[in-house]
Amino acid sequence: MTTAPAPQTRKRPARQRAVASADRLFYERGVHAVGVDQITEDAGISKASLYTHFRTKDDLVVNYLVGRSDAWQEHVEAELPKRATTPGDRAVAVFDLLGEWFDEPGYRGCPFINVEAEFGHDHPSHDVTLAHRTWVRELFTSLLREADVDEPELGALELCLLYDGAMACAQADPSRPWAQAAGRTARRIVARPGTPASK
Template sequence: MTQALTRKRPGLERVLKTADRLFYEEGIHATGVDRIAAEAHVSKATLYTYFRTKDDLVTDYLHRRSRSWREYVAGELPEHGASPEERLLAIFDLLGEWFLSPSYRGCPFINSEAECAPGPSSEAHLANLEHRSWVHTLFGGLLKEAGVAEPEAIARQLMLLYDGSMSGAQADPSVDWAAAAREAAESILRNHQTSH
């Protein structure tokens, strides 16, 4: 949904914000469309004029979460280091800042996969895959820029750290998972660079 469209339709913007908050804080299954409509102050019929099904609303939620994180990372990384290695490691610093937020409830994409177990052709699953592809491309691009050999394979290793730190921070926030992931990423980079 474009910003211009939501500005012309304030009810739609309220639905999107309400769904985003409730899906993330309380879960997709736990949040029914009746509650979203009530808290957004629109009728259920109006909600269904914006989204044909709840699945469509979930897919839009995932796309919006992805777009927001991409824009945030794109804006922040240049401020965190001149070299591609510094920017790559800064991704874990950005995760660490997010983990400290009292509203942190884990990765919305991992959560939706675990909660909904969408089929391989569902729009929500495809939105999750699209986001994961972006994460892989982000790591891969920085690794290529750093002159690291086998950037695709190393990017997958970094994605394991990325995903693991988010899951760890959700399950046990007493541990600094982002710092641990950053340290492991640094070790991977160091070992890879010394061996090539």
């Protein structure tokens, strides 16, 4: 999935340009390292224009993560039906999508984990992170339940561990096939017998 925004043009509305610049700069450099002056300069807008749309830099950070979450959800929901026909295979295909993202130039890890590392739980972005993680967990739970895997909620947590671990490992050591390794482990989780069959 290409997570970087499309190239900016001066014809785009100021708000869109601010969001696109913040998205790229926050992801590339981190939130603390990027000031409002850098965002307005990159977007070609004034501070007054920026603050017309965002009361604070924190509001811009929240908008950045909401945009990342929406884009990833749309991508996953559009791609999974194309990649696999069974719910178990779709759960594994999530890791194929991660692997494609890891291979893109400029991959810098999970934007949600990165922002959490900078701010912790007290920042307004924390609620966005929790909502995104809830979506990931519920996606896995639903797919495992449809696949008749025993204890789908616990299995979903295991898949979330693989999901987060693969992103962190790919950021720290991009030379290794972390997504493929996570996908192989995910397949073993999906292959567990369902509760009716195991009795």
